[in-house]
Amino acid sequence: MSATENEAQTAPGTAQFRASGRTAGPASSTEDAELLAALGYEQKFDRKVSLWANFALGFVYLSPLVGVVSLFAVGLATAGGPAIFWIGLVGIGQFLVALVFGEVVSQFPLAGGLYQWVRRLWNGRYAWFTAWTYICCITIGITSTALFSSDFVASLFGGTADQPGISSTPAERLWIALGMTVFCLICNCFGTRTLALISKIGLAAELIGIVLVGFYLLIFERHNSVSIFLETSSSTHDHYFGAFIAASLVGLFLFYGFEACGEIAEEVPNPARSIPRAMQLTVAVGGLAAVFAFIGYALAAPDLPAILSGEDSNPIPSILQSSIGTVGTKLVLLVTLTSFVAGVMSQQAAASRIVFSFARDNMFPGARLFSRISRRHRVPLNALLAVNIAPVLLFVFVYYSPDSLTKIAAFQMLAGYAAFMMVVLAALRMRLKGWRPAGAWTLGRWGIVVNVAALGYGLLGMVLLAWPTGDSATAFVDRWIALIGFLVVSAVGLVYLLTAKPERNSTAPEGDALEVAERLRSRAALITSTTGGTNA
Template sequence: MGATPAGAPPKSEDAELLAALGYEERFDRKVSLWANFALGFVYLSPLVGVVSLFAVGLAAAGPPSIFWILIVGLGQLLVALVFGEVVSQFPLAGGLYQWSRRLWSGRYAWFTSWTYIACITIGITSTALFSSDFVASLFLGTADEPGVASTPGQRLVIAIAITVVCFLCNSFGTRTLALISKIGLAAELIGIVLVGLYLLIFARKNSPSVFLDTMGTAGPGGYFGAFLGASLVGLFLYYGFEACGEVAEEVPNPARSIPRAMQLTVVVGGLAAIFAFAGYALAAPDLPAIVSGADTNPIPAILQGSIGTVGTKLILVVTLTSFIAGVMSQQAAASRIVFSFARDDMFPGSRIFNRLSRRFHVPFNALIAVNVLPLVIFVFVYFSPDSLTKIAAFQVLAGYFAFQMVVFAALRMRLKGWRPAGAWTLGKAGTAVNVLALAYGVFAMVLLAMPTGDADAPFVDRWIALIGFLIVSAVGLAYLFIAKPDRKSTAPEGDAIDIAATLRERQTRLQTTARRTS
């Protein structure tokens, strides 16, 4: 652990753990358990996910598409449990990068991180772009036409504005990030709970039995294929809980609090999403029009018919707040993983990106870097408006792949004898949960890679998620084997078993000292 120099203040327990893992304290630990939960929650953002995917799910498989929120939620909870054990032993900034490095190797971690950075960067892009219709409805919608679709030009301006505002807020440090995350959490819960209750109790126009009614969405081969097509309702919703671990070095007692924050994010986020989806579906005045695809932006009209113009505007403000908090949390997570990557000399331009700003202690250069590609894609989408859903499809597949890289590495290390030694573990159930999480993840990736759209659509359009993923993977592998960035790094790798033994020895010493003192 290393001795504290004479005259120096004693290290905190968090700093000692960080030193044992090979790093020194550089961040401010100002993100509480609830702020950490809020960060993951607004990244997952059930309100944003539901309002963005409500019409898509109903058009694909009718009201039963709501069950995908439950199915995927249970699967992602398994993944969150695995992540919880890993982050409890390795509470380091950069999350997925550090976990896969310590569970396997620097090379393995490099590819995991390359894929995840691509995912989260596209996440910033798609969240900002999806906000445009709600901003347009807020400022341009009327009582006669509450749901206004933004033009390509408006979408470009709105997305840039959202991204810049979030970047500026992130630049003011962890305290600002935590505050806005809490505001976003409050906005989400108000928007979901209060509005959901009102819709279910006072504005219900449909029977709960509609959730068992396919409403004619079954294709020539039966309903099963249509139901699988609606899986995006759940699959697009449940990622973001890993952001709790990306800021681990900014959280007090992270080994205990971050696993709980991850689990809360999945459970509360999932229940909130089901509640919101059900409320909107039961309050829809013309559900068949949504299922048929005739109404592609139904949320404003549902709100308008239920709570009036003023109420609709207030909910749109809440939704916009959620979008802003979501983009902020994605920027924060992406910048921390780039910083952690660079700190180990594994990222191009590491000397630039491993720095923290002097005043606010944030990775400012990394924060700038993760916002460059979104700005470029905003311009691309301006000239190709139909490309947004295709970009989002790649984003989620890449994210799930990065998740499963960690899950697979954890299972491999368990089979080699690793017993997680963090403050939070699953005990004997850990291996079974790990296997189930991996099986679920493979199933989810197959669904995400499946062709989408009409069978007569162009080949590239139908397979865009898989094609985009393969291209990004090929570029990453080419750089990995040509530039060999892992050879430049001397940071620890593949040491999960050794660190677990060290932590157990430390815990035994502390317990012995406590008994002697008492």
């Protein structure tokens, strides 16, 4: 019996791929295409995203520079300097989640990430709800990132030496967010190569904005003592414990986006090995960069009491103006704006790939339309356009309700953590059923321990995100807005899921994680035996 015939028995899809006469795309290796075929899909994307480009994509999605400049004032006003510790605490927890994701994506390096993972780890219905939750999260992520950029754009083009940090008006915020979204959408339409290039530019911009500016602030512009990171006082809470818990948003809002590395798995060469590494690098390097930036800005703040009291809600431009002057401030704001562009682009790309993957399995309304790939640039153009409709509508909503931006962001993070924990829970469930990850990267005997720890951390994070904000004078809906928003979106998804039953129409390849793991092990053993171990 020939090697190809043997492989047809152990890895259905691989032999069919070869027999069909299809060849991998111009930037795709035969091995990657055969692994994809073994998982039941045909290679359609070009694999042009290298390990470093994939890391850059996750890094600019997480964007420590954007996260710190957006949350710096909120953290200090809520709990003072010790708010910085949440970056480390959340970073450790999310690194555990990234390790679990790494094992799963190594076995299932498929476009659409979370949806594809949980479909194999649980079932189609569970996968549909996970994907619904996650798509809502990313859609609002596009909205909040574009809107948060407005003050920095306003400061870049309208700030003065006397008033470097200015807040955009509702009308300016609307037009800036629209312009940002449309520009990023156009760039994304030019394909994976453009996405990878801008991700790398964004990574370089982030590192310049954090490392060079951070070092300068720490060495030449220190106005405050490092003791501020140990001073436990708050002007917004009667008891410091409550203030410190409220400041958890500094870390919880910052550490997400590493999963985007897996959303474009079918555009990455050797994804089973490179994507887990990219995820881990995203969390580790992003966390260290965020801590460094937070320390630099806090120690260089010329009027720290104004930030702690909440009087100065946009202090970064003022800190830069007093430290590096008008020209330097404009350059750093330009770098920050580059990071915003890369961040929005990566969110659009991640959302479009999960919609494409959803539609490819006939699990999404208009599946035939959204599963199409453009011929020239090899992108899911219709899906890319679709994921930007809701952000545009939300821009208009925020225009008429300017105070709703933070409420939208609160729901976004709770939905994101819920989707993450659905993956972690599904992985733990499958482990207890005997699943041993069969990808090129695994945790080995530590898998179950890390999985349980990641689930515990994630559930704690969800509790903190759902916890009521404000005080007794704050309206009930405003205090519980994150949880209420999450429950409403979940209810809508469940109603559709239970009435339309989209999983019944699924054309997805069969086989759960256990079956696929054995199939991949058999495939690996076959390759080893036919090549003498050189490709093991």
